[in-house]
Amino acid sequence: MQRRPFLGLFVTPAGVTALVLAAALFAVLQYSVRAQIPGSLEVGGFTLENFAAMLRPLYGRVFLTTLMLCVATAAISLVAGYPLAYALVHAKRRSVKSLILVTVVTPLFLGEVVRTYSWIVVLGNNGFINSALLKLHLIAAPLELLFTVTGVTIALVHVTLPVVVIMLAAALAHIDPNYRKAAMSLGAGPARAFLTVTLPLSAPGIIAGFTTAFAWTFSAFATPQLIGGGKVNMISNLVYQLGFANFNFPFAASLSVAALALTLLALWVLRRATRPFEQLGQH
């Protein structure tokens, strides 16, 4: 029998933590099937009312907005992130690499509130974009960017872009440079070499990036809350509102359960759809 020193010692804390998380998630599940007693924090008996209530078009629209924003943000981040990742990996000078890396990584660590707030200053009617465009006489009246899907999307892309760049860069960095050289030696110009060799081999990175951006956007709260201002609502905002404004925790819980189910479903679909492309990048 193989000796396994420290097994118990090292597994127990992890097991306890996992158990606590499971309990927390289970609490959500439990509340989702209990009735709300209006005006009180107590909950009533078992019911599926909450899930039924979710089928109203009001909530359907929120689910749809959420999905749309997730897909749009992930897609735009991917397209914008690829050139950055490529530049990061192929930069010749250490100083350039460091500059790109720090610039890309810093927004990640600023925290949602600071980031979102900064975007308010940029997007607002008196903000950077409008002031600049008005001064240059390119527009007559300020553009409505706050409280719109466009504004929220821009801010969300800003959040996920760093993570996508890092995942793409990781994938690109591990592609053997000899493949590109081989393609060139066989007569492929830079564009062709990129499209037929580099891009397919970076497929795993692209998939990982898209999936992560999708999952992260789903979790976004401060951005749609502050920039959406109540007009653009994601599931996260709804859950908060129901919980803290209406004290309807059971319904908030059921929304969370539905949201989680939706995320898992979306991720599963993504996984199946991208499996053939995953094979491409194996090397």
Added chain:
Amino acid sequence: MAAEADIAVRLDGVTKHFGDTVALKDAWLKVQRGELLTLLGPSGCGKTTLLNLVAGFLSADAGELFIEGALVTDVPTAERDIGMIFQSYALFPHMSVAANIAYGLKTRHIARDEIARRVREAIALMKLGGLEARKPRQLSGGQQQRVALARALVIRPKVLLMDEPFSALDKNLRQSMQVEVKEIQRRLGVTTIFVTHDQSEALSLSDRIAVMSDGRILQIGTPQEVYRAPADRFVASFIGEVTVLRGKLAQIEGDTAVVALGASRVSVAAAPLSGVSISSAVDLFVRPEQLRIVGDRGAITATVTAHIYQGGHVDLYADSSGAIGRVLVRVPGEAALHAPVGAAVGIAPAPSGAVAFPAGD
């Protein structure tokens, strides 16, 4: 002198720096059409740099590069019409064998059915039948090697560049691949520049060898020339096994000189010894097969330390006191019986065949 039209690749004074290091110093080289020229030398000698310059992966800091008479110094790789075999093969992992081979034909915009025909030919030539749909990771090392060759040759390149292609293969496979590549190269008549650090590989494959060290080309010649008449000490030591014996220059007559080593007299070419006065020390570079076990009046006295049986002959190692150290003598099996391990023997050089250079440290 070869006619200009027969020169496939020409380097005129090509130099390449990497920061402060000079990787290639003022290289002049002419590769003849259809020949297999090997760039041979230890790591860091500049052979891979030279190959990459011909390929176009590096650009020269000085000098000109010609491929089939056309100036290509500033021409990008994709337009040079070369074929390259990488050490790791660099087969596109996401494409099948057939797609890999077809790649270079696609970039040349050749008609689809012509591509199919040529790919079929290449697969037949390299004995890859049945493997068309496989991915590279499903192939053995030898098969991958052949796909790499097929991919590079199917485009009928002006020059084939091979960067230590056999270093990843085991001994038997390496030898059979060497033979196969030599045959194909000869049959297709494709000009080939081959890079290796393995001198026995160079000797067996090449039409000519360029021995390099420290960024310079020291000697270009046929394997025989390089083995029998090395241009300097480095080449003499690098190619084949060699024992260095110190003797005295006894006489010079025309282009032959005689070196005295104890009781032995060895005739050598006089050219490398120009300027050396009679009776001064010279170094004799002797090959193992040019040494004999003699009675006890040999030039060297040594104690036999090991017999390494090689099938056709025995490599006999003996330790002698003094500067010479360990000596390798190649003897037929029966002779080895008379010089068992531990015995004191006399070793003498054959009267001719060795090379001498002015005494070094």
Added chain:
Amino acid sequence: MRRRPATLHRLAGRALVVLLLGFLILPAAVVAIAAFNERALLAFPPQGFSLRWFTKAFDYRDFQIGWHNGAIVMLAASSLAVVVGTGFAFVLDRYRFVGRGLIETLLLAPLVVPHFTVGLGFLLLAAQVGLMRGFTVVIACHVVLVLPFVLRSVYISLRNLDRRLELAAESLGARPARVLFTVTLPLLVPGIVSGFLFAAILSFNEFTASLFVTAQRTQTLPVAMYNYVREYADPTMAAMSLIFILATTVLLTLANAVFGLGKVLNVDDGR
């Protein structure tokens, strides 16, 4: 020395990268400038120059409490996460055991489960077990949220560890505990430290789940800032943001110089 002529497409590529980097920096730059505005308006460009918002930011009681609470939670959560994560990464790398897959899935779940769900869950769980909304709940929640990153960081370090070093120690007579403390852990220090740093920064800046689990007196800084923005529209937040941005940039530049962020994030090509 000769050079290849710069091609148009190379210049266009560079311009694109500069543009994208500009997009990333834009909010930070704008906010930085707005923080110095004299007027009590959130406008751009600023009118007049003043440092009073910085003073306000430092003096504001709620922000000070927020810093304090945030620091407590951050240190506690990161330390716990490192202890739990390092141990589990170790057994994950080397052993098979009952429940391995389940625990791993659960611990990595926060990467997929939205933070608002985790926050809601902890809030409800606390209510169920009768725990007040104190630091315990907040710290527990943060541990769970940052653990995946610690786990990943240490796990990568473990995978890159040359096991033969441990075998050598064993062959020289070292028992498992000694091997662990004298060989394994010292070699894991880069992974552990970078995991800790990641966890600390993420915990300090964590907002969504914190919004659910913190109460008035356990409010972390992001929550305090959020509440401020909801009520006031002056540049105090801009000043706070600038402080944040500067601190983070300095920390990251340092981290990059010392550890090489590229290696930690796995984007180095190892050349």
